[in-house]
Amino acid sequence: MIEARGLRKQYGDFTAVDGIDFAIEPGEAFGFLGPNGAGKSTTMRMIAATSTRTSGDLQVLGFDPESHGPEIRAQLGIVPQADQLDEELRVIDNLVVYGRYFGLPLPYVKRRAEELLDFAQLTEKRKARVDGLSGGMKRRLTIARGLINSPKAMLLDEPTTGLDPQARHVLWDRLFRLKEEGTTLVLTTHYMDEAEQLCDRLVVVDKGAIVAEGSPSALIRQYSTREVLEVRFGSSRNAEAAERIEGIGSRIEVLPDRVLVYDDDGEAAMAAVHERGLQPITSLVRRSSLEDVFLRLTGRSLIE
């Protein structure tokens, strides 16, 4: 459905996307996980044919973005990082004017807009002005707007960045619905929980390059242990304590505020730490996440 080989984007001396390969299948939820500035949004814009690639091959829904932008965007639903709603218009009119950009007849667009407001749980706000909506409502409206043309694939750039936890869950629920109905979802995120929740398959990107690819669970299996023990000894003592617990678990990461001990059995690792006469201030055993995968691959955390 979407296929890239050696895809590159250069701005002057800066390489935003450095020769990446990926293939997205119909009906899957595919994610680009990486920190800010990894080149995720640039990749999304190249897929949407709103950013011209510097080199490499890119095929989107059977077309080359360089020559067939309109044909590609006719089939896509785009949810940009900034909502880009028309704040002067009412909620319903935002959907109607957007639908007209696809040349859809006005009566059809109006009917479809009502249905999508229902989907986005904004029916009560249909006559409200956009500038009065909360961040989560604006985001849902943007998603509804992206669905107006019945797209074959949705491109979601950081769909929940800046939203509070409750608003994120409402949004995830809506995206799940789309996924269940077979819409292809392509999303970027720097939230590992979002990637785990929504993506069937993802690529981990860092500094414009893909460093790993797979399903969330496969990536965790491959690059991390089943469990992680997090221990804190106080920021001045973490490094010293880390030396003393060396050998416990399969790997140890020392972060400024805590030490991570990777072991399939976190409780056993904790017992081993205690056996060495160390008393951490706090300790916690949790399952490995994509955050650990990213840390392992790049030596840095996702959100800095």
Add this chain to the structure above:
Amino acid sequence: MSGTVVDGGLAAAGQVDHAAVARSSRAWGWWFVAEHRIRAMRSYVASAVIIGLGSPFLFLIGLGVGLGLLVDANQGSQGVDGVPYLVFLAPALAMAGAMQTSSQENTYGVFGGFKWFPMFFAMNGTPIGPAHIVLGFQVAVLVRVLVSLVAFVLVMILFRIGDPLGAVLLLPIGLLMAAAVGFAVMSWVATQTEDRGQLSFIERFVVVPLTLFSGTYFPLETLPWSLQWVGWISPLWHAAELGRAALYGAPLPAAMLLVHVGYLVLLGAVTCALSIRTFRRRLDK
């Protein structure tokens, strides 16, 4: 909570013919942009009508009748350019109003479309492209200009200022000039990425001086030679000359007709092309 699924699926392909969507957007994208902006204008349609009718009325009464009494008293029976001052003034005032509306809409609309409410980027995410955005935006501005021009012309016909048929000809002349001015302003504003107060320069240092030195309130020939060039490069002067010829048959040799129309068309075409180039670069991130 929501329940209904849209005709067999929220994003169910098949109910929308995407190939037809692309074809229609390639041909009519400019109109969809204009439609969007016209829809947005509906929220201030009442004030637009009041301003549209009220301001020409005030200007014509204040300047034409008030100042006109003084001018006509001094000029005697020859008037200005052979007609009463009010008739001389009216077409140029109509054009000055059109220029101002077009330049304001293009200044704040274009800057805002990239910056304050980045609608141009949203439009660019649909099948339409930068050229459609440029053209459609200008079409919507021209609709706005047309509304105020029609009001102006109605007032002129009502008060029997000049030839009524000639007054109607002010509409196409005004639209041509508004398009030329609009694209010219747009081609510069589109290159501006930060608002450091320079946007108001257009109004203060371009629109107002052009209005004063384009033979709006007095014939251009009465200006000293050293200032007449302002009129020659001013779209307003070219349009006012055309307007005067239309309204009261001011002498206009065929060559000058060609110069006036040609200048406006050329200015519009060149700055339209420049605008499209700038939009294309700015939207291709």
